[in-house]
Amino acid sequence: MRNAECTEITADGEMRITLPRAIMRAAGIEPGMPLVAYEEDGQIVVEMRPAAWHGGSVDEELFGKRLVAGERA
Numbered sequence: 001m002r003n004a005e006c007t008e009i010t011a012d013g014e015m016r017i018t019l020p021r022a023i024m025r026a027a028g029i030e031p032g033m034p035l036v037a038y039e040e041d042g043q044i045v046v047e048m049r050p051a052a053w054h055g056g057s058v059d060e061e062l063f064g065k066r067l068v069a070g071e072r073a
Contacts, residue, residue, distance in 0.1 A: 019046070 007020045019029075027048075029035070034049040 007023065009017050009020070011017050029048065035046055036049050037044060037046045039045070
């Protein structure tokens with residue numbers, strides 16, 4: 001389900017994006033908060049990293065296994 005907040009963004013020359021402040025606030029994201037990002041079915045997903053993760057790799061935590069470069073979950 002999509003939130004009412006929708007803003008067009010563009011990747012810069014370094015392939016970085018900046019998420020709008022209003023979307024960050026609506027999601028409860030604060031400066032310094034750890035996030036994870038991944039591609040799933042053609043969509044970019046950004047999630048808050050749960051505090052329960054204690055040093056495991058993001059791939060292992062999200063997909064249950066360590067991914068090799070170029071491999072898809």
